[in-house]
Amino acid sequence: MYLKNLKRQWLPGLMVLCLMSIGTIDSQAQVVYSASRHMTRSLVWLSFTNSGTSSMHYQVTPSRVMMRMSYPGELYSLYALLGTEEFVEYWGDKAWGSSAQKGFTNMHSAGEGVLVLTNVGGEKYVSVTGPRTPTEDVIPMNYDIANSKESSWGIQSIVPNRGVGPGTVKSNWWQGASPQSADPANLRPYEIHNFDYGIYPPVQNAGEEIHITQWQTKHNVVVTRKAHAWSHQDFDDFFILELEFENRGGQQLDNTYFGVMNSMYVNSAGTSFRWGHEGGLVTYRRSQALDDHYRYSEASNFENNPLSGLSPADFQGKYIMYQWDGNSPSSFEEDTGDPYFSDLEARGFPGSRNRPEGMPIAPAYQFMAPLAFRNAGASHTFNAADAAEGFVDPQGEPLSHWYEVFGRRNIDDPTRGALSMADQYDFFTSPTMDNPPSEQMQWEDLIFGPYSLAPGQKAKIVLAYGFGSSAEFEINAETGYANDITKWSWNVGDIGPDARKSLLAKGEEAMLRHLNHAQFTYDNEYQIPNAPPDVDFFQGSNAQAKITLTWSDAAEKAINPEYGQADVVAYRVYRSTWQETGPWDLVGTVPAGSSQGGTYTWIDENSLAGFQFAYNVRSVASPKSSWSEGSKTLDDLPETVRKHLTENGLESGWSAAEQRMIVPGSPILAANDAADNMESPVVVVPNPFSLAQAQSNYQGTLKLRFVGVPHQAKISIFTVSGDLVAEINHNDPTAGEAQWLLKDRFLTGEATSSAYFFVVESLVPASRGRKTKGAFIINR
Numbered sequence: 187m188y189l190k191n192l193k194r195q196w197l198p199g200l201m202v203l204c205l206m207s208i209g210t211i212d213s214q215a216q217v218v219y220s221a222s223r224h225m226t227r228s229l230v231w232l233s234f235t236n237s238g239t240s241s242m243h244y245q246v247t248p249s250r251v252m253m254r255m256s257y258p259g260e261l262y263s264l265y266a267l268l269g270t271e272e273f274v275e276y277w278g279d280k281a282w283g284s285s286a287q288k289g290f291t292n293m294h295s296a297g298e299g300v301l302v303l304t305n306v307g308g309e310k311y312v313s314v315t316g317p318r319t320p321t322e323d324v325i326p327m328n329y330d331i332a333n334s335k336e337s338s339w340g341i342q343s344i345v346p347n348r349g350v351g352p353g354t355v356k357s358n359w360w361q362g363a364s365p366q367s368a369d370p371a372n373l374r375p376y377e378i379h380n381f382d383y384g385i386y387p388p389v390q391n392a393g394e395e396i397h398i399t400q401w402q403t404k405h406n407v408v409v410t411r412k413a414h415a416w417s418h419q420d421f422d423d424f425f426i427l428e429l430e431f432e433n434r435g436g437q438q439l440d441n442t443y444f445g446v447m448n449s450m451y452v453n454s455a456g457t458s459f460r461w462g463h464e465g466g467l468v469t470y471r472r473s474q475a476l477d478d479h480y481r482y483s484e485a486s487n488f489e490n491n492p493l494s495g496l497s498p499a500d501f502q503g504k505y506i507m508y509q510w511d512g513n514s515p516s517s518f519e520e521d522t523g524d525p526y527f528s529d530l531e532a533r534g535f536p537g538s539r540n541r542p543e544g545m546p547i548a549p550a551y552q553f554m555a556p557l558a559f560r561n562a563g564a565s566h567t568f569n570a571a572d573a574a575e576g577f578v579d580p581q582g583e584p585l586s587h588w589y590e591v592f593g594r595r596n597i598d599d600p601t602r603g604a605l606s607m608a609d610q611y612d613f614f615t616s617p618t619m620d621n622p623p624s625e626q627m628q629w630e631d632l633i634f635g636p637y638s639l640a641p642g643q644k645a646k647i648v649l650a651y652g653f654g655s656s657a658e659f660e661i662n663a664e665t666g667y668a669n670d671i672t673k674w675s676w677n678v679g680d681i682g683p684d685a686r687k688s689l690l691a692k693g694e695e696a697m698l699r700h701l702n703h704a705q706f707t708y709d710n711e712y713q714i715p716n717a718p719p720d721v722d723f724f725q726g727s728n729a730q731a732k733i734t735l736t737w738s739d740a741a742e743k744a745i746n747p748e749y750g751q752a753d754v755v756a757y758r759v760y761r762s763t764w765q766e767t768g769p770w771d772l773v774g775t776v777p778a779g780s781s782q783g784g785t786y787t788w789i790d791e792n793s794l795a796g797f798q799f800a801y802n803v804r805s806v807a808s809p810k811s812s813w814s815e816g817s818k819t820l821d822d823l824p825e826t827v828r829k830h831l832t833e834n835g836l837e838s839g840w841s842a843a844e845q846r847m848i849v850p851g852s853p854i855l856a857a858n859d860a861a862d863n864m865e866s867p868v869v870v871v872p873n874p875f876s877l878a879q880a881q882s883n884y885q886g887t888l889k890l891r892f893v894g895v896p897h898q899a900k901i902s903i904f905t906v907s908g909d910l911v912a913e914i915n916h917n918d919p920t921a922g923e924a925q926w927l928l929k930d931r932f933l934t935g936e937a938t939s940s941a942y943f944f945v946v947e948s949l950v951p952a953s954r955g956r957k958t959k960g961a962f963i964i965n966r
Contacts, residue, residue: 214319216371217243219251223358223375227395228415228422229841230652231259232295236326236373238315238401238409241295241449245469245594246319254468255295257423257453257550257653258671258767259841276345276354277843292767293454294552294653296468300411300429301631302403303443303611310611313403314601317449317629321601323404326370331359336398339389340378346722348847375399381417383722383844384740386747390815391571391712393426394418395842406435407442416707417839418717419667420827423700424652426557426708430577431646433639443615443635444645447601448554449591450509451627452478456524456548460517462532470594474516476627482507482586485621493691500698503565505584507632508553508697510690512625520683523690524548527680541764544680549671550653551693555701556584557708558648559634568646570817571711577646580635586618591627599629650704654697656689664772665758666834672768703824713815715823715831718754718805718838719744725801725847730866731855731893731923733793733801735759737786741805741838742778748815753807754778758837759788762800766846770802798884802846804838854921857897861922864956868894868946874963882965888928888936890962892916895924898949906941917949928964939966 215237222233233252234240242252253259299316313321331337340360345351357379358366366373378396380387387394393414400410410432415425431444451468457475458464464471481488483501490496491510513522519530523546558568560579568577589599600610614633622628637645657674661667668674678689707714723737742754759774774788793799810831813820820828830836839845860866871891876882883889892901892914901914901924912931916924928937941963948956 215322215324217246217319218371219243219246221372221374222252223377223397224253225377225395225397225413225415225425226253226259227381227393227417227842228425229258230415230423230425231256232413232425232651234375234397234399234411234413236370236375236399236401237320237324238300238399238411239297239320240299240316241297242467243297243317243319245467254293254297254454255450255552255651256292257294257552258292260292260765260767276349276351276356293468294451294550296449296451296470296629298449299447300409301443301445301447301614301633302407302409302431303445303614303633303635304405304407304439305441305611306405306437306439310608311404312601312607312610312614313407314447315401317447318599318601321403323402325402326373327400327402327408328366328370328373329376329398329400329410330365331376331398332365336376336378336392336396337361339380339392339396341380341382341388343379343382343844346383346724346844348724381720381844383720384738385719385744386716390716390747393712402434405437405439406433407439408432408434414712416714416717417720417841417845418714419837419839420824420830421703421707421714422839422841423654423696424650424704426704426712427649427651429647429649430644431637431639432644433641436641438641439637439639441635442637442639443633444637444647445585445614445631445633445635446554446647446649447599447629447631448507449629450478450480450507450552450554452509452511452550452552453548456511459524459526459531459547460514460521470591470597470627473593474514476591477512477514477516477521477625478509478627479512479625480507480509480588480628480630481621482588482618482630484584484586484618486618487620489621491691491694493688494694495692496694496698504555504701505566505586505632506553506555506701507586507630508551508694510551510693511548514625520687522683522687525678525680525686542676542679544678544686546675546678546686546690549657549675549690549693550655551697552653553697553701554632554649554651556632556634556647557650557705559584559646568648569709569711572646572648575644575646578637578639578643580637580645582636584618585615585633586631587614587616587633588619588622588628588630590622591629597629648708650701650708652697652700652704654693654695654700656692656696658696658699659692662772665837666830667837670768670770670840672762672765673770676764676769699824699826703827706818706822706824706827710816710818710822713818715810715813715815715827715836716746716748717836718746718807720838720842720845721757721803721805723801723803723847727855728789729855729858729860731869731871733790733799735786735788735790735801735803737803739778739781739784739786746807748813749810753810754805755808755835756806757786758804758806759790760802760804760840761790761793762802764800766800766843770840800846802840804840804845806838807836809833809835855893855923857918857920857922861894862896862948862950863953864896864946864948864958866894868892868944868958868960870944870960870962874965876965878965890926890928891923892926892944892946893923895922895946896948896950896953897922899924900947900949901926902945902947903937904943904945906943911937911942937964939964 297317302313345354376398412428461472657671760770
């Protein structure tokens with residue numbers, strides 16, 4: 187699109203001049219991707235470097251270490267082939283092959299970047315940090331955090347006992363920490379944790395997790411980027427990004443513009459399902475999946491999704507760019523939202539098993555919109571704190587452009603090296619483009635300016651990145667909260683194309699709701715109602731091979747600074763049988779004050795011993811009748827937030843890895859006296875066995891467990907007609923269980939679908955000869 191317009195607008199000899207100058211234009215700064223830090227507190231997981239990149243470079247293999255706008259955020263999405271000091275060391279390796287589900291990725295980006303456009307003495311220059319590799323002028327800097335307002339922020343948070351590296355420090359700044367002193371290229375973003383187990387956030391006017399990066403560009407323009415994220419369930423579908431641009435040089439910078447470049451993509455999991463995996467990256471190798479709808483609200487031809495019930499007037503003046511999955515022209519079926527159907531999946535699609543037919547894999551709307559960029563105007567004005575800083579206002583309204591993606595090495599963006607710096611500058615400062623007429627894929631920008639910055643002056647842009655989906659409107663009647671997006675998708679089913687498209691369209695309304703929550707958060711200087719504290723729980727198993735959760739009563743002792751008293755009244759236990767991202771089911775409620783010696787123990791009586799469950803324990807605060815923080819009161823709260831605060835009581839989050847736990851393998855029942863003496867029943871798990879049902883097999887393996895057997899025993903398995911199928915000679919002094927891989931006694935065949943009987947005979951001296959029997963069913 188862009189190059190076609192270029193041919194009509196500029197001189198025929200332009201391309202020749204461009205080719206002559208490619209050698210200098212295409213110079214690039216090197217990025218040490220392993221020096222990234224990962225923001226994982228909200229449902230939107232993203233990585234940052236001090237070179238100004240975020241997410242990743244879409245085509246550079248080392249950038250696999252980066253989070254890529256993962257929503258809902260999950261451990262596998264890290265894809266840390268090269269590794270950093272985070273996540274694998276904290277929570278374990280969720281790499282390819284660890285289980286079918288862990289190969290499932292929710293990436294929504296091929297990278298983001300920050301743009302600085304200068305025009306000094308007639309020399310036009312465009313500094314950009316992504317999605318491609320940063321331009322050569324970009325120099326990482328060490329943010330002077332010790333002399334900043336953040337100097338006293340932060341908690342030295344550590345990996346809990348359930349992590350793989352207990353005691354490892356996760357944050358890298360807190361009061362009393364030492365500033366970094368590494369080579370500039372190896373400087374990491376400052377990661378500040380304003381949270382910990384059993385406490386409320388110490389800093390009330392900041393996110394729960396804050397990332398700070400800084401770099402210098404041409405003409406000594408210094409960019410400082412600060413990202414804020416929350417696990418609070420009313421504020422976890424977005425993060426807020428602050429960008430400050432300071433003229434630290436000695437020249438007047440007129441006709442200067444600042445902006446961002448994005449590469450929205452909804453989403454990689456849907457691509458992998460239908461067209462093939464891209465190796466953990468969004469690389470556009472599957473051109474059949476380039477089928478998203480893109481909209482910018484201020485384009486002259488803007489039309490929102492007509493099925494959402496909204497109108498263009500609901501978007502006007504928001505400067506919001508957003509995207510949602512459309513119907514691929516390469517598929518013979520209507521595939522909006524990428525509904526899962528087993529007979530259509532591409533070979534090698536990760537995580538394809540144990541998911542319902544018709545489940546939308548790409549149900550979300552993805553967006554970015556400004557929250558503030560000026561002191562005065564009809565909208566988007568700075569909050570009180572920023573208004574006092576003296577930031578310079580832009581002299582015009584924001585501009586926006588897009589450039590089509592055709593394939594991995596065929597992206598029509600002006601920074602790819604084919605255009606001179608002057609032509610890039612002229613393109614980015616040209617009028618806003620019309621929206622694409624149909625589904626496609628593109629990169630997009632939002633440009634602010636022009637600015638006139640004298641030496642020492644600053645400009646600021648505040649943005650919200652986020653998502654919305656129809657899951658927002660499926661409310662759990664017991665808790666008053668919306669079901670998670672995975673649970674909602676899980677329950678959609680094969681409802682047909684028209685019903686599916688209408689259902690998914692409600693995500694557009696959810697998107698605007700989340701933008702409204704982000705706007706409230708910024709306007710009130712990040713002071714929002716406090717969600718109750720995280721719960722540090724540990725997952726184990728008891729003598730009956732049932733899963734147990736234990737946690738302390740620390741959360742109910744925490745003082746909520748907004749009310750000056752402790753207010754946790756209960757704990758809710760959630761379980762997922764599929765992934766850490768859901769579907770989450772409420773399986774237990776424990777009232778506060780019922781601990782034994784300060785410790786709670788909850789037993790999952792319905793757990794299938796040895797299955798890979800994820801758990802999340804959430805604290806619940808009492809409902810409130812008042813609220814006042816900053817310049818806002820209860821009446822100012824967004825409707826959903828106010829309802830949760832006053833009617834349901836706020837519930838802690840589940841979006842962060844710190845808040846959930848998954849058993850990496852089958853917990854083994856230890857040998858015990860009751861089993862050795864044949865005093866407890868022998869249980870076959872799973873029973874019935876079925877490869878078609880998620881909770882009736884062990885992640886697709888042919889494994890049955892006989893739980894509660896003596897540590898020395900003979901297990902005989904018979905058909906209903908009495909034929910001996912297999913014998914298991916169990917002799918393990920540590921285990922009160924045995925397993926059978928469905929092999930017959932000759933190891934040449936496997937058990938077929940049928941009913942079977944078993945007899946367990948004790949070989950333990952104290953109970954030798956005692957027998958017990960039972961039955962089970964195999965349905966392959």
